[in-house]
Amino acid sequence: MYWRRWLCLSFFLILFTPSLFAQDWLEVSDEAQALFPRATRMKASQDAMPITDIYQLDQTIGYLFETDDLTDFPGFSGDSINLRVGLDVQGRIVGLVLVRHHEPIFLHGLGEAPLYEFIAQYQGLSLKQQVLVGSDQARIASGDLAYFDGVTKATVSVMVVHDTILAAARKVAQARLNGFGSSAKATLNMHQFTPRSFDVLRNERALFRWQLSDDEAAEQLSVNTGRLLAARDAGDENTPFIDLSIALLNPPSVGKNLLGDEEYQRIMQSLAPGEVALLVGSRGGYSFVADDFVAGTTPARFSLRQQGSPLALRDADLYHAQSPVFAEQIAVLMPAFDDVKILTFSDQSGFDPSLPLSFGMTVQLKKNFLESEHVLIDTEYRLPDNVLIPVEPPKPPIPLWQRIWNDRLVEIAILSVYLALLTGVFVFQHRLAGFGRYLTPVRLTALLFVIGFIGFYAQGQLSVVNIYTLLLSLWKGFDITVFLLDPILFVLWSYVFISLFLWGRGLYCGWLCPFGAMQELVAAVAEKYRLRQWKISDGLHQTLITVKYGVLMVLVSMAFYQLSLAETLAEIEPFKTAVTLVFDRAWPFVLYAVLLLALSARVHKAYCRYMCPLGAGLAVLGRLRRFSWLTRREECGQPCRLCEKHCGINAIQKTGQIDYNECVQCLACLAIVSDEHRCVANKYGKNRKSRRATNTLGEGVVVTVSPHNFSKK
Known part of the structure; x- marks a missing residue:
């Protein structure tokens, strides 16, 4: 028949044309696996962030991204340095891979080994830590500070790498994690200029002065004054221990008033796009730069934080060839600095001008002749409102699960229509049984829809992994939003759960499972070419159907012991290979799935009957079904066994009863029972009625035969 040829062609086109079907979930790539060994699957971000969300089962464990997609820091070559970075959900960098660079110092000078060694230092770094990069400054070690060795002769390149890594990672952390800031509530006012005197700048705190006497510093550091005096660099003991003047130069109302128009333009033109310039001058007993400070690096003593997270500072080295210049009306009153530098940081690092800044000084205190300790002292500073432009707060973002549902409304609608039709078929199955001649084309159409749309396109293949994910969620604290992130699976599971109490496991296994549909189509093709099925004895069949329950028990038990191992053992399901990845996988997995499908040509739905832990789990709950819908007759089993053979x-047991724990509700037996031309029970019924009539006739009627006629007495 033509429909059989069409069936074969359609099945193989769907099976071997993976490019026709979109996927949300992705198999873990080699790059992601290298940074997240526990990852089991991944998904491209559902919002505008160019990152990949990494999962272990349904739990997010980190984020994978490339820095070029989030930042743009030109290196010494003029091109950016692109790195692949893994960030976990605690804000720690779990791994980095150098993807591309064109830095001449490494390509044609030092070699790339020093660059790889420098990058490796960032693995394990928390974004809450401040990083000091340099090779000549005194090492400072504490929980909040991390000291990384620089690369001699490659200061510019390594600082670009440093800024690139931290700026990109902080963007991801701010978008995905709590405690790492959020979108800026204000921007710097770069358009308005109003002349201001020195006193006005100080009174408005546009020029911030931080002073601490020896006694005040000793009190805040909880040390005696004698130890503090020993930490002084030099200078008159009458000068404050800390005396810093700090100003954010970018707003013209600050920078142009302090430096004058010409110097301000020079400073602004020397900055890279997005850089913020911070003027720091020191004249106290303890300078913000040590004697061994290297120009162009990060000062070890001075730090800048916002909301507890460090902003990566570095010296712009703008005063190596000339002395600092101040506006004439300012220079008269400006303190004479012992050290003055312009430090820069990137606005890509998550800087929000509307939030307070924390300036810190790390003081080195001697414990004895051999040992020293480093103690942080800090103060808070807030920019004046007149240098800020408020940013209208963004509307609260729509929850991710809602955005996903909105994006997949068409898929949800199509699936819902199919489920509604399927429900109608099952509810009115006895009325529709009279149209049994249409069962075969209807069922073939349904199987192709299940494979093509529900399976390959909508990725609606349920799995035993979903079962123990649910059990673990109930055990540890149920959160429905985790399950709402995949609307197709959520709708299917909700529908299947209800159907289990009405029809048992058969509705899903026979009409909604993509891999089950594949097996059934393979069996149909085998029947078309007269490939005979292997006969499984009743005893062996009863033994084999218990295997899937054993597999289910092992997987669920292992999930509570070691989830990653349970996920690995779940590969007994060929669903990921055959449906999720459409056979685009390593050859052992593909071979396993293909062999199971080939086995279906000889043993009808062999995997479903004997191995499937998902089917076992559904059968367990399906035992609570309220109804046995399929019609049975008195003659079924004895003497008629036509349905059993089909x-x-x-x-169908020898008694004629249906084992609903194994039945896939294909409705073939219902079509036979309802067809008076096929169901031989009708013939048996007529014979029985005939025998009853004969017996009655023999007992109560006397027949007299004459040569001429028949007469009754």
Whole structure:
């Protein structure tokens, strides 16, 4: 028949044309696996962030991204340095891979080994830590500070790497994690200029002065004054221990008033796009730069934080060839600095001008002749409102699960229509049984829809992994939003859960499972070419159907012991290979799935009957079904066994009763029972009625035969 040829062609086109079907979930790539060994699957971000969300089962464990997609810091070559970075959900960098660079110092000078060694230092770094990069400054070690060795002769390149890594990672942390800031509530006012005197700048705190006497510093550091005096660099003991003047130069109302128009333009033109310039001058007993400070690096003593997270500072080295210049009206009153530098940081690092800044000084205190300790002292500073432009707060973002549902409304609608039709078929199955001649084309159409749309396109293949993910969620604290992130699976599971109490496991296994549909189509093709099925004895069949329950128990038990191992063992399901990845996987997995499908040509739905832990789990709950819908007759089993012979799944017992724990509700037996031309029970019924009539006639009627006629007495 033509429909059989069409069936074969359609099945193989769907099976071997993976490019026709979109996927949300992705198999973990080699790059992601290298940074996240526990990852089991991944998904491209559902919002505008160019990152990949990494999962272990349904739990997010980190984020994978490339720095070029989030930042743009030109290196010494003029091109950016692109790195692949893994960030976990605690804000720690779990791994980095150098993807591309064109830095001449490494390509044609030092070699790339020093660059790789420098990058490796960032693995394990928390974004809450401040990083000091340099090779000549005194090492400072504490929980909040991390000291990284620089690369001699490659200061510019390594600082670009440093800024690139931290700026990109902080953007991801701010978008995905709590405690790392959020979108800026204000920007710097770069358009308005109003002349201001020195006193006005100080009174408005546009020029911030931080002073601490010896006694005040000793009190804040909880040390005696003698130890503090020993930490002084030099200078008159009458000068404050800390005396810093600090100003953010970018707003013209600050920078142009302090430096004058010409110097301000020079400073602004020397900055890279997005850089913020911070003028720091020191004249106290303890300078913000040590004697061994290297120009162009990060000062070890001075730090800048916002909301507890460090902003990566570095010396712009703008005063190596000339002395600092101040506006004439300012220079008269400006303190004479012992050290003055312009430090820069990037606005890509998550800087929000509307939030307070924390300036810190790390003081080195001697414990004895051999040992020293480093103690942080800090103060808070807030920019004046007149240098800020408020940013209208963004509207609260729509929860991710809602955005996903909105994006997949068409898929949800199509699936819902199919489920509604399927429900109608099952509810009115006895009325529709009279149209049994249409069962075959309807069922073939449904199987192709299940494979093509529900399976390959919508990725609606349920799995035993979903079962123990649910059990673990109930055990540890149920959160429905985790399950709402995949609307197709959520709708299917909700529908299947209800159907289990009405029809048992058969509705899903027979009409909604993509891999089950594949097996059934393979069996149909085998029947077309007269490939005979292997006969499984009743005893062996009863033994084999218990295997899937054993597999289910092992997987669920292992999930509570070691989840990653349970996920690995779940590969007994060929669903990921055959449906999720459409056979685009390593050859052992593909071979396993293909062999199971080939086995279906000889043993109808062999995997479903004997191995499937998902089917076992559904059958366990399906035992609570309220109804046995399929019609049975008194003659079924004895003497008629036609339905039993036509049941490919071997779910009809010799007594004629149906084992609903194994039945896939294909409705073939219902079509036979309802067809008076096929169901031989009608013939048996007529014979019985005939025998009853004969017996009655023999007992109560006397027949007299004459040569001429028949007469009754």
